[in-house]
Amino acid sequence: MTTIRQRRVGKGSEAAEDQPPEETNVKPDGKILPDPPGGKLWSILSVTVGGIVAISLGLLTSVYVATLHENDLWFSNIKEVEREISFRTECGLYYSYYKQMIQAASIQQGLHGLVYDNKTESVRTINILERMNVYQEVFLSILYRILPIQQYLEPVYFYIYTLFGLQAVYVIALYVTSWLLSGTWLSGLLAACWYITNRVDTTRVEFTIPLRENWALPFFAVQIAAITYLLRTHLQPAQERLTLMAVFIATFLFSLTWQFNQFMMLIQALALFILDSLDMLPTAKVTWLYIIQISGLLLVCVLQFFNSMILGSLLISFNVSVLIARTIQKNLKKGGLLSRLGKLILHVLLVLCLTLLINKFIKKILNLESDEHIFKFLKAKFGFGATRDFDANLYLCEEAFGLLPLNTFSRLSSTLLFYVYGFVLFLLTVAAVIVAFRNLSGSNQVHLKDKVEEYTVTLKPEAAYSLVHTVLFGCLALSTMRMKYLWTSHMCVFASFGLCSTEVWKLILKCLHLYTSQRTQVIKYSIPLITLLYISFKFWPGIMDELSELREFYDPDTVELMNWIKSNTPNTAVFAGSMQLLAGVKLCTGRTLTNHPHYEDKNLRERTKQIYQIYARRSPGEVHGILRSFGTDYVILEDSICYERRHSRGCRLRDLLDVANGHIMDGLGENEPDLKPSLYPRFCEEIKKNLPSYTMHFTRVFQNKTFHVYRLAKHK
8 A cells, every 4th residue: 555654864016908908999890990009019018028927837837746746756766666656547557558669669669569459458459549548658758769868868757747847838828818818917827826826626747647637638728728819809810710720739639638528528519509509609619619629529539540439429419419400590599588598499409309319320330338337427426316337336436526525615715716716706697697688688778788788898708608618617526526627727717817807897896886997907906916915925835835845655565566576477477456456567567457447448347347356255266267268367456455444335346346246245234125145255355264165276476465466277
């Protein structure tokens, strides 16, 4: 079991807006007036200073997380096997392909080994580039091989520094998005500071470096920044084309680097659909965004050797359905309130039915079942019937897939982020409801004109998108804790934008009958500056203490296991065990696995359930037969799983297996009435007694305080 312990050694001015309000530069006929010479110079100066601050904050964030990683593990001092063990679960699996490409005799041989891989899943040859999103590892390994840096930088450092460097891109993208929304780079500064001070809830890159989301989320943030700019009014055609290209590149890179891309972009497509239906976004730009999502995903599908899970994604079915429904309902945005509402309801129903039909048709044609575990999990999670499905329960019992803990909000509130976010969210939601009602009813009454204009100014298209984006991703985060990082980072952007927005403060002061232009400007800059000072004084000492705390990676049992495997087993040996541990076995020893943590394949899920019978109540003959059917030579049993106490009764791995097998669970508590006692004791416990019925099939060859390794007899 891994622990972190203390090391034993003893040595050791006010920002101006970069853009004046657009209304002052636009004629009634829509033409843009040139800026006065002084204003243009001031704008250039502001953009230059803001850009320097953005880059500086991005680089500081990279150095910050890299230092935390080094201080937490003493990464520079530990052995290579310890470094590799620190890449836990699926992180180790992904990094193993980077290591494999680095160690290959040539780039071509390395690629061939990935396309025709027979070590990740025993007795099967799979295409890693099709199955997993590892093109980033391939690209990085090729870059390392061709650059003249081998003498100065170890492969592992090139890898982790790239990931930490992407954090700079992430922070800069958040900074720019907030700047674009508010019109002042002070907003971007506040967003970046909130991101850093709320690091526990905004990123986990320093301890899960190779995780797919750490590659993907920076590109997602760049895409959101580009969309924010695209939705602005009065863009020149050349600007619009360049921005669309930026959106496409960011969407493609995001899709290429994370297997859950389709679900995140589906939520994004829903946001666009809602806003387009309510006339809050320009339809032409929304159409382009739909097309970009489809084309980016299809390009990834081609690169992943026509991965059927991508073709069968709900995103493609939904976007195609929206475009078809628009063609059918050409007069969707004409008529009065009741007429519009009726058409809108029909439109939603039509899109929903078309999406389900198209998706069902594609999955039927492709015989696609790779993502069924996700829908089983969602069905069980939201109470649509209890399930005994092993895969669904495996997700349901993991804390990461549970509801967002309430202590998250207390942490976010300590930096004032959640308070400001809630305030801005309330204001803009009210504004959005009024604007939506006005758009649907077509109301242009004179006595409401001034009031409606205030709400319209407050909710520009880019602000409307940011509002719906944060609401939808907030719902996702509340329901699934692992997805909170998509929400909390945008929360920093949204809150800082509201605090620095002229339109928001103008609206508040108008409602209080206190509005003057000068007062609005004073509040717009003074409140964010006070907030920044508060954050700095409160959290700077804590950050310094955190950076000065030195710890050391310590996991002697796993190190001993990996060294034993490398020294005492043949290179062709096949190992069975838990998914998490086997990823480390592949990375550290290069041995063949029976199963692994990348769960997006039906055959692998069924195989994993069978392998896990080592923790169920099964006879030694049955377990031996199952393991040998997958070519297993050695099986690793973990006491932390066999005698698990981390989860409560009903969520321990052995309980999930018992229920799936129709057996009653261990310990005091209720069981479902149709569950029956097993005829056999628990395999992982009974095998340690060295009874003849077990020793004829299994021989113990290694053990320590955590692991027990058994060699399987090869009966004919």
